Amino acid sequence: MIAKVSVLAALTATLSAVNAQTFHRLGTCPTLGCILPPDQQDFLPGQYFDLRFEVHAPVNGSEAFNKGVPDEKFTGTITKDGGSPKNIADYFKVSEPQLEKWTFSWYEDLFARDAKNKTIVNAASKIYRRIALNEPGTYKIKLNYYSNKTTEATWVVRPIAKTKKAKNIIFFIGDGMTTNMITAARLLAHKSINGKYQTKFALDQMPVIGHQMTHSIDSFITDSANSASALYSGHKSTVNAMGVYVDSSPDSFDDPKVETIVEIITRLWGSAWGAVSTAFMADATPIALATHTRTRGMYGPLIDQMLNGVTNYTWTKMNGPDVFFGGGAEQFLPGSGSYQGKDYYDAFAKKGYTVSLNKTSLLKADDSKKALGIFCTGNLPVWLDRNIFPDNLKKLKNDPSGNKSAALDLPGLKEMTLKAIDVLHKRGGDKGFFLMSEAASIDKQMHALDYSRALGDLMELDDTLKATIEKLEKIGELNNTLIVVSADHGHGFDVFGNADTKYLAAQKDDRKKRDAVGVYANSGLSGYQMEQPGISYNTGANFPVNWDPRYAIAPGFGANPDHRENYRVNKSPRVPAVDGLPGFGKDNYFVNPADNTDGFIVNGTLPTEEAQGVHSLTDVPVYARGPCSDLFQGTYNNIDIFYKMAECFGLGQPSHGTGNGTSPGCKKH
Numbered sequence: 001m002i003a004k005v006s007v008l009a010a011l012t013a014t015l016s017a018v019n020a021q022t023f024h025r026l027g028t029c030p031t032l033g034c035i036l037p038p039d040q041q042d043f044l045p046g047q048y049f050d051l052r053f054e055v056h057a058p059v060n061g062s063e064a065f066n067k068g069v070p071d072e073k074f075t076g077t078i079t080k081d082g083g084s085p086k087n088i089a090d091y092f093k094v095s096e097p098q099l100e101k102w103t104f105s106w107y108e109d110l111f112a113r114d115a116k117n118k119t120i121v122n123a124a125s126k127i128y129r130r131i132a133l134n135e136p137g138t139y140k141i142k143l144n145y146y147s148n149k150t151t152e153a154t155w156v157v158r159p160i161a162k163t164k165k166a167k168n169i170i171f172f173i174g175d176g177m178t179t180n181m182i183t184a185a186r187l188l189a190h191k192s193i194n195g196k197y198q199t200k201f202a203l204d205q206m207p208v209i210g211h212q213m214t215h216s217i218d219s220f221i222t223d224s225a226n227s228a229s230a231l232y233s234g235h236k237s238t239v240n241a242m243g244v245y246v247d248s249s250p251d252s253f254d255d256p257k258v259e260t261i262v263e264i265i266t267r268l269w270g271s272a273w274g275a276v277s278t279a280f281m282a283d284a285t286p287i288a289l290a291t292h293t294r295t296r297g298m299y300g301p302l303i304d305q306m307l308n309g310v311t312n313y314t315w316t317k318m319n320g321p322d323v324f325f326g327g328g329a330e331q332f333l334p335g336s337g338s339y340q341g342k343d344y345y346d347a348f349a350k351k352g353y354t355v356s357l358n359k360t361s362l363l364k365a366d367d368s369k370k371a372l373g374i375f376c377t378g379n380l381p382v383w384l385d386r387n388i389f390p391d392n393l394k395k396l397k398n399d400p401s402g403n404k405s406a407a408l409d410l411p412g413l414k415e416m417t418l419k420a421i422d423v424l425h426k427r428g429g430d431k432g433f434f435l436m437s438e439a440a441s442i443d444k445q446m447h448a449l450d451y452s453r454a455l456g457d458l459m460e461l462d463d464t465l466k467a468t469i470e471k472l473e474k475i476g477e478l479n480n481t482l483i484v485v486s487a488d489h490g491h492g493f494d495v496f497g498n499a500d501t502k503y504l505a506a507q508k509d510d511r512k513k514r515d516a517v518g519v520y521a522n523s524g525l526s527g528y529q530m531e532q533p534g535i536s537y538n539t540g541a542n543f544p545v546n547w548d549p550r551y552a553i554a555p556g557f558g559a560n561p562d563h564r565e566n567y568r569v570n571k572s573p574r575v576p577a578v579d580g581l582p583g584f585g586k587d588n589y590f591v592n593p594a595d596n597t598d599g600f601i602v603n604g605t606l607p608t609e610e611a612q613g614v615h616s617l618t619d620v621p622v623y624a625r626g627p628c629s630d631l632f633q634g635t636y637n638n639i640d641i642f643y644k645m646a647e648c649f650g651l652g653q654p655s656h657g658t659g660n661g662t663s664p665g666c667k668k669h
């Protein structure tokens, strides 16, 4: 897909100065007529999606038009490969949808934001729900509006792929994981003699490696919602959105949807599927597998959608995952965080799920039943706290029963993933399975500049990969299973030397403390694999022997809030910056006075309202092994990961839906 490289450049060139920058009227719509999905989008043959047209009439601001009255008589056509244009409803054999109207507002720039000077826009729209393009090729969509204006979109439907070349797919996502983080974790976790590692990560032994570009559809820095969406659906989206193209209407759930990989797998093959994460399960990476919203923060409704499918709009019917393991009890316990205050443990149980709230009961759960496992409120405590600083767990009030005691019988990513394989293998049978397993806190702890906690969870991901390969071998499924390990985006993290933490702590002023950082020749060797008398962490292979050596790595970020560094492992989870300090005020973040008190201040590079580090532009690695792994070589777009998995799983098939969401699609014999 060489052509994809120019997509962003081409798109940007057509945007007006206003629309290309900080704020958007609608990111994918530089003109007053919007086609969603917009220009340059790719589709899998038979993949269901919604098509929305919008016509905008700005009431005021720099684009004010037609006295704020949007054209209601707009028309749309579709033309395949130079054929003749056809009316949308006729082409897709659906009835003409009703006209919708709404008003929205936006800021044209930062000056307008500061002055609270909103631009008001009236919109008229139609949405054609659950349609599909079955034949590969190029399609032109044309929207005609205001009598002589047109907007065009070119779409590409990828080749048919009906053959299932892999029985199972396991997709590991190290959230926020970059090559730089893997390199740093390797330095901590493996012993090197004279520049040569004596052991390696399982990742380092994967036969195929590639490289993916993570841009959003309308911003070059992505978040985990729209990047997960790209990975799972082959369609890029906007920050905070998943499984949809963002429209301008106020409803968070009415945006035009695209079918995700598990929706297609379920529809075509009836394979089992599951999600495992160390995050709360309503978080973007696990929830985006089978939900659709422009607002990732709608946690409660999203858990309902995961279980019951999309209920308010015509869409592919879903019956809940076969496996759903992670944190986030808030959205299950009856009360504040759950949808309509309902008990979702009970709702899952009523649909035949085993419900486990701790590791002991998880391991005992019946493999032949659908399985829900929610082990705490919030995110799962990280590997470092579970294994090295367990006293930190006792301070938490995160029991998944909601009784405010500490959840102590916790599984890690490895236990959850291995159990998920047992259940999915059993339930998928000959139809195989799809599993997504996420190491979420690589990202979450990098946001907190808590390097040790982030790298510990990266090591746990690798340990899980190793155990997964062993398990698949044991159950005779290794040769049948495509394993892909990648990330959804990165952080600008790297290591630039070591720090003599003892010398650093002993110095009085910040500039002298910085003298403790050893670069080039003074970076020396890793202290993390050196035994230290009196310190035994007993954490086994793949992890440091000593998490707190005198000579520690000196890492930093491309972007960070003001914070203080001493480069030592944080004995409890880190909070680098806080707001509300004397002289600063609310949402104005400065160095947390309690963090690394003997360190030196590193001035931030971010807006002062940012409490944490942020995502960065970097490409991220893709590792693969098993059937079709060769497809994953090279440099490509994040959406291509979806198309590669779809090709391997035979998901590119014409569907015979009629648009009302009840027809089963093309069943495979």
Ligand SMILES: *[C@@H]1O[C@H](CO)[C@@H](O)[C@H](O)[C@H]1NC(C)=O
Pocket (backbone or CB within 6 Å): 061, 062, 108, 112, 115, 117
């Ligand atoms: C609001 O924005 C408009 C258009 O950009 C500008 O003409 C006007 O001066 C602004 N008003 C204020 C109060 O800043």
Ligand SMILES: *[C@@H]1O[C@H](CO)[C@@H](O)[C@H](O)[C@H]1NC(C)=O
Pocket (backbone or CB within 6 Å): 060, 061, 062, 116, 117, 118, 119, 120
């Ligand atoms: C547009 O009109 C609204 C409501 O009258 C007003 O509050 C806003 O400042 C105007 N915006 C611009 C950019 O002129």
Ligand SMILES: *[C@@H]1O[C@H](CO)[C@@H](O)[C@H](O)[C@H]1NC(C)=O
Pocket (backbone or CB within 6 Å): 146, 147, 148
């Ligand atoms: C488009 O139509 C409007 C009136 O609807 C007219 O004012 C304008 O000149 C037309 N533009 C072109 C390029 O024909």
Ligand SMILES: *[C@@H]1O[C@H](CO)[C@@H](O)[C@H](O)[C@H]1NC(C)=O
Pocket (backbone or CB within 6 Å): 253, 301, 311, 312
């Ligand atoms: C679905 O529609 C019902 C009835 O209008 C409404 O109460 C509910 O909030 C909607 N659900 C979502 C997720 O929007």
Ligand SMILES: *[C@@H]1O[C@H](CO)[C@@H](O)[C@H](O)[C@H]1NC(C)=O
Pocket (backbone or CB within 6 Å): 357, 358, 360, 361, 409
């Ligand atoms: C684990 O869950 C089971 C089943 O709910 C319960 O009986 C048991 O007491 C729990 N164990 C712990 C340590 O909380």
Ligand SMILES: *[C@@H]1O[C@H](CO)[C@@H](O)[C@H](O)[C@H]1NC(C)=O
Pocket (backbone or CB within 6 Å): 399, 401, 403, 404, 405
């Ligand atoms: C909370 O529930 C857990 C799991 O059932 C139990 O182990 C723990 O003792 C309970 N704590 C309190 C304070 O009731």
Ligand SMILES: *[C@@H]1O[C@H](CO)[C@@H](O)[C@H](O)[C@H]1NC(C)=O
Pocket (backbone or CB within 6 Å): 476, 479
């Ligand atoms: C998997 O494939 C390899 C290479 O083709 C072969 O040597 C091995 O025996 C196969 N293992 C199983 C369990 O089929």
Ligand SMILES: *[C@@H]1O[C@H](CO)[C@@H](O)[C@H](O)[C@H]1NC(C)=O
Pocket (backbone or CB within 6 Å): 510, 601, 602, 603
């Ligand atoms: C951080 O920036 C402030 C100005 O914002 C400056 O006064 C201070 O010296 C800087 N600190 C360091 C450690 O460079």
Ligand SMILES: *[C@@H]1O[C@H](CO)[C@@H](O)[C@H](O)[C@H]1NC(C)=O
Pocket (backbone or CB within 6 Å): 658, 660, 661, 662, 663
């Ligand atoms: C959906 O379309 C099919 C085929 O035209 C039809 O049999 C079925 O009744 C429709 N279902 C609904 C809910 O409209």
Ligand SMILES: [Zn+2]
Pocket (backbone or CB within 6 Å): 176, 224, 443, 444, 447, 615
């Ligand atoms: Zn993040």
